[in-house]
Amino acid sequence: MKLILRSMSAYSHGIFVSIFIKFLASVAELAIPYILAHLIDDVVPLQRIGLVLLWGGLMIATSFAARQLNISANSRAVDNAHRVSYDVRQALFSKTANLSGAQFDAFGLPSLISRMTSDSYNVQACVQSLQTMCTRMPILLFGGIAATMLMDPALSAILCVIVPILLAVVLTVSRYGIPLYRRVQERLDGVVRTMREDITGIRVVKVLSKTEYEKRRFRAANDSMTHADILASTVMAVPGPFMQMCLNIGLTLVVWFGAQRVYGGAIKPGVILAFLTYFNMVMQGVMGINRIFMMLSKATASADRIDQVLSVCSDQEVLPASACPxxxxxxxxxxxxxxxxxxxxDSAGSFAGAExxxxxxxxxxxxxxxxxxxxxxxxxxxxxxxxxxxxxxxxxxxxxxxxxxxxxxxxxxxxxxxxFGVVFQNDMVFFNTLRENIRFGRRIDDLALMRAVEDAAASEYISSLEGGLDYRAEIKGANLSGGQKQRLLISRALAGDPEILVLDDSSSALDYKTDAALRKAIFEHHTGAATILIAQRVSSVQNMTNIxxxxxxxxxxxxxxxxxxxxxxxxxxxxxxxxxxxx
The missing domain is CATH 3.40.50.300 (P-loop containing nucleotide triphosphate hydrolases)
Known part of the structure; x- marks a missing residue:
């Protein structure tokens, strides 16, 4: 929850305006039953059409004002929530990009993906609700109780008995919500992990005829998450039927006792109508608070998971040169x-085992x-x-x-x-043009780019493609052959004229002739670079200075x-x- 409040502080002015407008809208809603009671009990008996139209018009105007204020507040709340979630996702992405290898391994890619997506969405929903529901529902609850006590303290005693019971149930159940929803998000990590593996390895799954096997594996992960979600939702939904029952009992008591007091002349009929409306508002407030606690339980669990990443300390400090040998x-x-x-x-990247x-x-x-x-x-x-x-x-x-x-x-x-200029095993080709895949956001002119393409023995196949360097590669280079992808990646590594060139099994898809031409171009045109070549073939490394x-x-x-x-x-x-x- 600290993460949510900390993220909201950057937009405190806009959030305050949204809450204030929602406050005015809720007060306007509370005024409508009071105007109705005054109209029925005090204005109509005077039989003056002008006053009836005046108070009726005031009631309509109040309803319209409440509607417009609610629309304005909700719109501002949505905008503020999107801004907060945008900042959270940006901070989470930035932190993830700077995790060390050990820290990244500790969290796991599927978990980081679900924190970036579903967890950040839960935070967004929470921020929006804090400005709308968390403002409106308490006002309806306590404002409605205050209005009924002013109208008829005896009848309001029914609310004073029922509401504390309901709030106690909501608070008790909500204590169990956070760990349950945290478990749901952890099970979601497993679903994302399985789905990512299957999508990435779909060709292997199909060629080995293991589609049904993978369906069963995914179903197991999905069932696990579904059961955890059902358990969490069931526990958090427990107060709902109980609250509805209390609402019906309360309404029955209000009608019965109210009728007795009207017959006895203690109150007027308009008060009963207003009281019933206020009773519904109060019950709506209590049930809304139940939904708020459900949402807060889910959002708190998600915020804690996000904060685990954001608060992790770097395990790779930059040491002063004087402290290094x-x-x-x-x-x-x-x-x-x-x-x-x-x-x-652990999540800090520290070893947690024995040896x-x-x-x-x-x-x-x-x-x-x-x-x-x-x-x-x-x-x-x-x-x-x-x-x-x-x-x-x-x-x-x-x-x-x-x-x-x-x-x-x-x-x-x-x-x-x-x-460095590096080509890793299973390196990434992005959904972009070949030119941008090679340049990759760096300030590399076209001459240097074309020189890298030629050195990587990629110019011939690139010129044969429609659009040449402007040909758009699919995600992971799905529309390129293995050898084409490797030459494209080598072009990217060479384009920056690196001081250290690392080729990690980057020629495995190349024929011997192309591999030899590539190595010859590197040795001739990048003589100042220190080159590290990782390979499975002796022919690729035999001309290296050392092996x-x-x-x-x-x-x-x-x-x-x-x-x-x-x-x-x-x-x-x-x-x-x-x-x-x-x-």
Whole structure:
């Protein structure tokens, strides 16, 4: 709830105006039954048409004013709620974009998506209701009670007995609402996770004829969320029938006792009509407060989930250069005795378990400007993890990583990452033109862009497409082949003329001829860059300055291609399997 109030403070003036207008509208609604009672009991008996029309016109004018004020207040409330939810989504997106790899893993992508969508919508609905229902309902409740006490204290005693009972029931039930709705949102995370996996892997699902299997898996996740939602809604709906029963009992008592008092001359008939209207307003207020608590329970659970992300502290502080050690050599990139492990983390990115199996152990290598490093090894041996540590998506557990003579921990993240041109495994092609996919918001002129396209061996296929660089790629490059996507992504990496070029298994879909032409263009036109190439094929890395051979997170070979053929049995075996002979 603190998040909601904190977000509303930026628009306090507009929210105050909306609440004030809603207050005036509610007061106008309360005045209508009083005018009706005065008209029936005091004006009509005078039999003066002019007065009847005057008070009747006043009643109509009050009704119209209440309607217009309610429309104005509701419109302002919607506008304010959208502004608040916009800010919350922007802040949540910004925070998510700056989470470290460990923190991102801790929350999980499906959970972050549901917090950005359904949770932020619940906050928006809450902000809107706080300006409308939370203003109108209490005024109807307490204003109606006050009006009935002024009209007839004896009859108002019925309300004074019923209302506290109803409020006690609402408050008691609402205590259980927040954890129940939090559970609903957590189950929604599971639905989003399953749906995302199925949509992303729909081709695999179809080719393996596992559509029915995935339907059952999704149904299980959906059922789990539905049952949690039904439980939460059922618990929060408990006061409804009880309140309706109390309303009917109260109305019956009002009619019965009111009739007795009218017959006895204690009150006039108009008072009974007004009293019945006020009684309905009071009951409407109580039931509205029940809906408010239901909405607040849901919104509070959602706000807490959003605040978990917004309040997480960075686990990757920028250290002053004086606090970091100096590298042992003058190489542009240097790893010194680097260890790293993935593991279970909390939302702050801190490890929460006992002992973790090392993903990388005692990794050492160095690259000068213009030199290249090939990394090769079996799947899961830690090749991509080296890149993740180099770009500081994660921090090493021990050892040091240096770029351009500085520990990576001493760089601002943007300053460090501007040095890189990277193509990751399964990298993203966005729903945009090829030109904008390559440029990606950077100030890159057309000449540099075309040079990158040519170096990536992409100019021939791009020119064959309708519109060339203005050809629009579908989401994830669905209308491009695997090789076309990889060349487009390599063009993006080269276009910024990076100091460090990282190609993570980025040529797996390319034929040997295109792969060779690509590597030749990189070595000829990007001589100042330090290049790291992760590959499964020996032919892709054999011309690198040095090659790092990994197995189970450990370096089992390091050196040139020819040196590794002599000293590293594992590399020699890979070469024999792929090339069919030894050099």
């Amino acid at each position: 100096a590298p042992a050599g003058d190489e542009f990139i240097r790893f010194e005795h680097v260890d790293f492990s993935y593991g279970e983390t 973790r199996e090392k993903c990388l152990s005692d990794i050492n290598f160095a690259i000068r400007r213009g030199e290249s490093l090939g990394i090769i090894g079996p799947t899961g041996c830690g090749k991509t993890t080296i890149v993740n540590l180099l770009m500081r998506f994660y921090d090493a557990e021990s050892g040091h990583i240096f770029v351009d003579g500085r520990d990576v921990r001493s760089y601002e993240k943007d300053e460090l990452r501007r040095k 790092l051979v990994l197995d189970n997170g450990q370096c089992i070979g390091y050196g040139s291609h020819n040196a590794l053929l002599e000293t590293c049995p594992a590399y020699r075996e890979i070469y024999r399997a792929q090339m069919g002979a030894l050099a």
